[in-house]
Amino acid sequence: MSARESRIDWAKLLILLGMGIYLTQLIISGNLLNYINQRFAWLAYVGAGIFFALAATSLLQRIKPSLHAHQHYAIGWDIVLVVAFPLALAVLIPSRSLGIEAINGGISLRPVGVGTAATFARSPLDRNILDWLREFNRAVPAEFNDLPVDVIGFVYQEPVHDDDEFMVSRFTLSCCVADAFPIGMPARADSLDEVAIGSWVRVQGRLQAANFAGELLPVIAVEVLEAVDEPEQPYLYP
Amino acid sequence: MDFVFNIEVFATRFLGIFIEAVPFLLMGSLTSGLIESFVKSDDILRWMPRNRLGAALGGAFLGLAFPVCECGVVPVTRQLFRKGLPLPMGIAFLLAAPFMNPIVFASTFIAFGIGPVFIGRFVITLVVSVSVALIIGSFAKPGSVLKPLALAGGRHKHSHDHSQEHDHHHDHELATASLSEKLLHAVGVAGDEFFEMGRFLILGSALAALMQTLVPQENLLALGTGNVLSVLFMQVLAYILSVCSTVDSFLALAFVNTFTTGAIISFLSFGPMVDIKSTLMFTGVFRRRIVLYLILLPFLMNLLAGVFINLALGY
Numbered sequence: 001m002s003a004r005e006s007r008i009d010w011a012k013l014l015i016l017l018g019m020g021i022y023l024t025q026l027i028i029s030g031n032l033l034n035y036i037n038q039r040f041a042w043l044a045y046v047g048a049g050i051f052f053a054l055a056a057t058s059l060l061q062r063i064k065p066s067l068h069a070h071q072h073y074a075i076g077w078d079i080v081l082v083v084a085f086p087l088a089l090a091v092l093i094p095s096r097s098l099g100i101e102a103i104n105g106g107i108s109l110r111p112v113g114v115g116t117a118a119t120f121a122r123s124p125l126d127r128n129i130l131d132w133l134r135e136f137n138r139a140v141p142a143e144f145n146d147l148p149v150d151v152i153g154f155v156y157q158e159p160v161h162d163d164d165e166f167m168v169s170r171f172t173l174s175c176c177v178a179d180a181f182p183i184g185m186p187a188r189a190d191s192l193d194e195v196a197i198g199s200w201v202r203v204q205g206r207l208q209a210a211n212f213a214g215e216l217l218p219v220i221a222v223e224v225l226e227a228v229d230e231p232e233q234p235y236l237y238p
Numbered sequence: 239m240d241f242v243f244n245i246e247v248f249a250t251r252f253l254g255i256f257i258e259a260v261p262f263l264l265m266g267s268l269t270s271g272l273i274e275s276f277v278k279s280d281d282i283l284r285w286m287p288r289n290r291l292g293a294a295l296g297g298a299f300l301g302l303a304f305p306v307c308e309c310g311v312v313p314v315t316r317q318l319f320r321k322g323l324p325l326p327m328g329i330a331f332l333l334a335a336p337f338m339n340p341i342v343f344a345s346t347f348i349a350f351g352i353g354p355v356f357i358g359r360f361v362i363t364l365v366v367s368v369s370v371a372l373i374i375g376s377f378a379k380p381g382s383v384l385k386p387l388a389l390a391g392g393r394h395k396h397s398h399d400h401s402q403e404h405d406h407h408h409d410h411e412l413a414t415a416s417l418s419e420k421l422l423h424a425v426g427v428a429g430d431e432f433f434e435m436g437r438f439l440i441l442g443s444a445l446a447a448l449m450q451t452l453v454p455q456e457n458l459l460a461l462g463t464g465n466v467l468s469v470l471f472m473q474v475l476a477y478i479l480s481v482c483s484t485v486d487s488f489l490a491l492a493f494v495n496t497f498t499t500g501a502i503i504s505f506l507s508f509g510p511m512v513d514i515k516s517t518l519m520f521t522g523v524f525r526r527r528i529v530l531y532l533i534l535l536p537f538l539m540n541l542l543a544g545v546f547i548n549l550a551l552g553y
């Protein structure tokens with residue numbers, strides 16, 4: 001084995017190890033939920049396990065070269081660098097969930113998927129934004145008048161909205177961020193001065209059918225608007 | 239709305255797709271390594287159907303034996319080609335297996351039950367994969383379709399000239415190895431396979447993330463209702479989104495209220511066959527011209543099927 005091949009083999013070993021460590025770190029820190037639906041978190045465990053197994057085997061073969069007489073593909077630095085790219089991004093750019101910057105063409109009032117009997121049975125104060133939007137699709141806006149609302153989301157505003165109008169928004173995630181879909185509930189507050197657009201808020205208030213950006217909708221008449229930390233599960237799972 | 243490229247949004251989208259897909263690529267790589275270590279070319283040749291149609295049909299259902307999604311299927315297909323799998327069988331397997339396996343049957347059933355979507359997905363996947371396999375399989379020699387690395391015996395970089403000889407020698411060498419040596423060999427192959435295929439997965443994920451970051455989806459959603467346009471749109475979306483076939487049914491649920499049934503079924507049958515990341519992985523197995531056929535033929539056939547469902551069956 002030439003010195004160059006040997007260096008490449010060590011680089012491959014480090015990448016395999018690095019990938020395993022990266023996935024493990026995502027699991028431990030909880031940042032994994034910035035990327036995929038919790039339902040599929042087990043995939044990261046499987047991935048980390050296989051990466052460590054590959055790294056260990058690679059190390060074994062480095063120590064005892066007789067176990068592995070030949071390389072199976074001609075893998076050069078170009079391939080090694082491409083495969084190292086995710087690790088470079090992971091190290092250089094702090095882990096973040098999708099937020100307001102990722103909204104690419106408006107927010108939907110029509111959520112992904114269908115509710116189950118269990119979600120519809122939730123009492124109003126236990127409903128999240130997804131539950132509410134599913135409810136909204138089942139009845140006319142006036143039916144929800146005076147129901148209490150207590151939801152967490154980020155503040156989203158479009159040019160068509162008045163200064164006191166906003167949407168309290170979340171991304172839904174079926175699988176991973178590839179299918180992230182922004183949804184939001186219309187809300188109206190006395191003043192938005194206290195919170196920044198795009199920041200996470202807890203919104204408490206009561207629903208009232210009203211005209212919102214030209215449409216009759218159940219709108220939250222906000223009573224309490226407070227800034228909160230981003231939830232551990234930034235996305236809602238349909 | 240401004241089109242500022244936000245590197246953080248790109249990073250989140252890219253890493254999300256990568257993290258979701260890479261375990262499946264790893265499982266595919268391991269399967270490939272195990273085949274390399276434990277399956278002998280002679281066995282494959284003995285079990286293969288002799289005629290083309292039989293081979294294509296067999297390939298379409300081979301996923302029941304090797305449950306892989308579209309990230310794992312490419313390394314496994316290449317390994318099977320190297321072991322001498324007939325061309326039509328490999329191509330049908332490549333296109334059909336990401337749906338034709340117990341895991342994706344289950345996820346489709348959970349999302350849609352046994353109805354037009356499940357049955358449509360099954361029938362279209364079968365018909366398209368077998369047809370494309372027969373068309374490409376009738377192109378003379380495997381050498382004009384496959385890259386050298388994917389040809390029988392093209393396993394080692396030192397084996398270009400005396401590949402067959404070397405291959406037999408290698409099979410023989412492995413046959414006398416102990417179980418632990420074989421396993422170690424399998425994992426070693428899997429590691430190399432991960433790098434070989436992983437680069438395509440990474441480039442493809444980056445491309446998909448870039449498209450998602452730059453192209454506003456809602457603009458495209460306006461196209462959703464026409465009998466033809468909706469199918470066309472959902473297929474393009476499936477290609478761009480590159481969502482794993484094991485979970486695409488749950489994503490498709492998002493569109494059932496907006497889109498025609500034909501569009502939903504085409505999304506589900508075309509998406510697992512080809513998408514941005516698998517296109518790049520195909521280039522590691524097939525010659526460029528064939529990669530083009532492998533995208534266009536399924537695209538057109540799925541389009542026809544989806545439009546037919548909308549117009550003729552009236553769902």
